[in-house]
Amino acid sequence: MSQxxxxxxxxxxxxxxxxxxxxxxLMRRSAVALILQLREGESHILMIKRAEREGxxxxxxxxFPGGRMEEHDAHGFATAVRxxxxxxxxxxxxxxxxxxxxxxxxxxxRKGWGMAVSPFVFQLEREAQLQPNYxxxxxxxxxxxxxxxxxxxxQMVWQRRPFSVRLPxxxxxxxxxxxxxxxxxxxxxxxxxxxx
Numbered sequence: 001m002s003q004x005x006x007x008x009x010x011x012x013x014x015x016x017x018x019x020x021x022x023x024x025x026l027m028r029r030s031a032v033a034l035i036l037q038l039r040e041g042e043s044h045i046l047m048i049k050r051a052e053r054e055g056x057x058x059x060x061x062x063x064f065p066g067g068r069m070e071e072h073d074a075h076g077f078a079t080a081v082r083x084x085x086x087x088x089x090x091x092x093x094x095x096x097x098x099x100x101x102x103x104x105x106x107x108x109x110r111k112g113w114g115m116a117v118s119p120f121v122f123q124l125e126r127e128a129q130l131q132p133n134y135x136x137x138x139x140x141x142x143x144x145x146x147x148x149x150x151x152x153x154x155q156m157v158w159q160r161r162p163f164s165v166r167l168p169x170x171x172x173x174x175x176x177x178x179x180x181x182x183x184x185x186x187x188x189x190x191x192x193x194x195x196x
Contacts, residue, residue: 002043005144006036006123012190013100013121020104024116027106031076031118032066033084033092034102034188037125037141044141045185046124048088049175051137060137062177064119064184065090076118077101088139089131097123102187105180119184142172147185 021027035046052060067083069076077098085091092098102119130139146152147170156169156178169178177185186192 002038002041002144005043005148006038009036009121009188010099010123013102016100016102018101018103021106021114021116023113024104026113028112028115029069029076029079029118030067030107030115031069031079031083031120032064032184033080034064034119034121034184035084035090035092036099036121036123036144039141043144045144045147045188046088046139047142047172047175047177047181048132048139049137051135053135061179061181062172062175063181065136066117066119068115077120080118080120087133087136089133090128092122095125097125099123102184105183107180117180119188121188140172140175142177144189146170146172147177148189148191150191 037044037046046064047062048065050059050061050063065084065087066080067087069079070082073079073082081092098120100121102121104116104118107115107117132139152170154169154171155166156176158165158167158178167178169176169182171177
C-alpha cells in the first residue's frame, strides 16, 4: 500500500501544472523540500519543528526544510536544496529524485507584496544522518497514513489580536501541523477542499 501511495503521488505530480501567483515577480521568494521516504514499509514525510526565535513569525511551527531565496540561488530548486543542507545537514544529490513540485503558496510577511513559497517534492531512497542546525528544534517523520485519515483532522484556534479564527490542523504526537505546511500537505495528498 505504501509503495502504491508513493507511485500515486508521483503520477499525480507528473500530470500537475503547478500554479504561480500573478504578482510573483514582485514578491520575495522562498522554497522548501518535501521529502518522502519508505520507512519500515510505510510512507513518511520529513518535517521539522522550527526553533523558538524572537522576531520569527514562524517560530516553533512545524514546517519543511527551506527558506528564503538568496541572490546566488539560480532558482527555487537550488534554494530548497541549499536550505535543506543548511538546516538539517541533508545534501540532496542526483540520487535523491525530485519527483515534482507543488503550486506556490503565498505567505504574508509583515511588509511588501508577500512571499511566494515554492515546494519541491523529493523521494529519499537511502538512510541519511540528519544534523539539525540552530534554526531547527527537531526533525520528525510523519506517516502519510496518519495525514490521509480524515478522522485525525482537528481544529485549532489561531489568535492575532483582536482576531480569533478556528483553522484545520493535525496533531502528530502533540505537534501541531497547520497553515502553509498543511496547505502543502493537502495538495500533495490530494486533500484540497477538505472541510475541517
